[in-house]
Amino acid sequence: MPKLLFARAPCDEREERTIRRLAGARHTPGDWIQRARIVVASRDGLRVSAIAARLDCHPETVRRRLHRFNGEGIDGLGDRPGPGRRPRLTESERSQIIALVKTTPPGQPVPDPWLNGLAAAEGEDAPGVWTLDTLTAAAPEPRSVALKCAGFC
Numbered sequence: 702m703p704k705l706l707f708a709r710a711p712c713d714e715r716e717e718r719t720i721r722r723l724a725g726a727r728h729t730p731g732d733w734i735q736r737a738r739i740v741v742a743s744r745d746g747l748r749v750s751a752i753a754a755r756l757d758c759h760p761e762t763v764r765r766r767l768h769r770f771n772g773e774g775i776d777g778l779g780d781r782p783g784p785g786r787r788p789r790l791t792e793s794e795r796s797q798i799i800a801l802v803k804t805t806p807p808g809q810p811v812p813d814p815w816l817n818g819l820a821a822a823e824g825e826d827a828p829g830v831w832t833l834d835t836l837t838a839a840a841p842e843p844r845s846v847a848l849k850c851a852g853f854c
Contacts, residue, residue: 706764708743709771736778739766801840806831
């Protein structure tokens with residue numbers, strides 16, 4: 702005979718309030734809401750198959766979520782970190798590098814209306830396209846450090 706699986710009893714009143722508040726929330730990530738609803742339904746006495754039917758998910762999903770909640774508590778409702786290496790650059794640093802790349806490189810000729818349309822370049826000896834060296838040289842200190850830390854140079 703299969704063993705019945707239910708969510709463990711709440712550790713304290715605060716945990717119970719938090720789970721019920723998450724289950725009824727509207728401005729919380731949807732995965733947290735569904736997982737909290739699984740726990741609340743289990744505590745209300747519903748079996749795994751009934752919870753799966755009510756929440757329109759697979760019974761195995763309900764089992765995995767209940768096992769994880771029973772082992773980790775409220776922290777078990779969240780996602781675990783995904784596989785792979787963490788990004789070396791923050792989104793802010795990445796945005797700064799992209800903004801720099803969108804500017805004109807120092808060696809690229811720019812038309813000058815005062816010289817009858819003749820082109821003049823800021824840095825005559827610099828390349829006319831962005832290279833890693835010109836990006837590092839043109840970037841202010843935090844960006845150049847970000848470029849070096851990202852392993853680009």
